[in-house]
Structures are given as structure tokens and as C-alpha cells.
Amino acid sequence: MARLGAVIAAVAGAAALALLPAGAASAHDYLVSSTPAANSTVTEPVPSVTLTFDDIVLDEGGHGALVQVTDASGRNFETDCASVNGRSVTAPVALGAPGSYRVTWQVVSADGHPVSDSMQFNYQGPKAGGGHDGPLAKCGKAVRAPAAQSKGAQGGGAEQSASVSPTVIVIISVAGGVVVLAIVAVLLVILLGGRKRKAGEE
Template identity: 35%
Template structure:
């Protein structure tokens, strides 16, 4: 019986020892401009700050800025610097609400997306991104790409669960076999 108890304790320790920290998606903690802010002058860029580092990846991390007529205003693909993602903007044009749609590759390997908005209270004199440049962005060069990728490169959670169950199962089988030999002796 002592061997069974020892084997059970070892199996539990192995289970706990192999456990990984909970994998969680990144969360947006700050933006510039802030969500629902009102600005008088066009910002030079959009900056998003997350609670964990963002994984770099061409065409995966995107920031799109749309005016009330759904014209795009991003000037270049976003840049990732640890937990900060930023993208330059073209000088904005009409006043009104602008939507910021973003997608990033989270620290756990899964894509995360969201949307913010800000209001330009005074019209600027900028022009939106031309359609031919927008097509270049959509072909893998930048922020306006909208299709989502399921192949995130991260290890799925179910793999860890199956592995832990197998280790626990082997420990229990080992403990039961050792327990039977102990009683016979």
C-alpha cells in the first residue's frame, strides 16, 4: 500500500510539474488616440499597447483606420515593438467618427482582434489611401488585410491536456501494478 501511495504522489507531482501556465490572449491596455476620444488635429499614427508581447508576423498584425465613408487612412503596415503595435496614418480628411480595426498575433499564438473609434472634430485636408495601394496592403503587404488565419503556430491546449492525462494514467497504472506486488510479498 505504501508503494501505491508513493506512486500516486509521484504521479500527482509529475502532473503538476508538467502543467504550464495558463495561456491567455493578449488584452489591449492602452491606445493613442484613446477609444471614443475627440481630437481636433489628425494623429500621426495609431499606437496600441497590450498586456503581453505581440508576436511579429507579416500580414498577421494589422491596423486599419476607416472614416465615415469607409475610406482607409493607414499609411504603412504596423510595426511591432514588444507589447506595442503602431502604424503611421495619412493626414486625415473629413471630420467625423473614425474606426480603428486591429488584429494581432497574441503571445499564446492565437489571433486577437478588436475595434476602437475616435472622432476628428475639425476636418483636415488629407486624402484617403488610393484603391491601388489598398490592394497592395491586402496582398500581404499591410494593415488592410482582413482574412483570419487559423494556423497561428501555437501549441493547442488540447495537446497539453491529452499529455497530462496520459502521464497521469501511466502513473496510476504503474501504482496499481506496484501495489499488487507489494501485497503479494
């Protein structure tokens, strides 16, 4: 019985460890919506760009978020630094000529890790500003869009980085836990069956 208990405890511990990465991986903030919406076409004036995440964004003393809004030529159109309000990050803008605009961000997620990504939208409204070369110096270092991107699963269609999504990691972790629990069941059947055969022989 002592050996059986030790085996069960060891395998149960392995199952618990297999499930741990799911919680850690899902801690990074990810974009759930934006205004303007990703891949949308906007015909009205756009005074600001707002990004909403699944969890709070850390303000870091007013420097917890960097947002750049650029046209196809790389010219910037944000007019001030981005502000953080709970799960939302907003950057005031004065967009230029109609065309495609890219929103690139870097935020500090609720778990303290920086998260960066980007999305695009099409602007067909009136020209509100001429833009400027490069980001605003007072807002911190420039942020760069991830080198590898794939179309996101969220309704807005935001582009996501090439890293594995938290949902996939959760599924893999849970599947691993189920496999480990199945191994526990098999071991119990083998050990208990052996004990019964031994008792019968005696």
C-alpha cells in the same frame, strides 16, 4: 504506504495539469493602451495611430501587423503599412471629416498566434486627407473586426473579442487546482484514518 504514495502522486499530477492552461491561455497578446485612446474624443490632428500590447508583437519580416483605420462609411485613412516596435504597432494616418473612426488590427502575438480586434474613437480635428477605398494593397490582406465584441476592461475601453479573457482562465485554473488539492487532503485523511483503525484492531 506504496498505495498511498501512488494515490498522492496521481492527484498531485492532476493538480499540475489543471494549472497548465493558465500559462498557455495568457500567452496571447492583448491591447493595454492606444493613441488615440479607445472611445476618446480627439480635437487635435492625428498623424498616426499607435497600439500598445502587453507583450512584444512579432514583426514577421515587416508583415507582422495589419492596421486599418476606417470612418463610418468604411473608407480607409491609413497612409502606409503599420510598423512594429517591440510592444507597439504604429500606422500613419490622414483622417478625413470629423466623426467616428474604427481602428481594426491583426497582429502576431509573442506566442506566434494571430490576434485581431478593434476599437473606436471620435475625431473632431481638422480634415487631413480624403481617404481611399479599401486597405493599401501593399500591406497585405484586409483585417476584419471580430463579429462578437464586448467592452474591454482596460482603461482605454477597447473592445475585446468574445473569447474568455486570460485573467478569467487563470482564476478558473487556480480554483480547479485548489479543489484538486482539497481532494488530496481528504484522501490523506481517509487513508491515514483507515491505517490507524487497522493498527488499533491489530
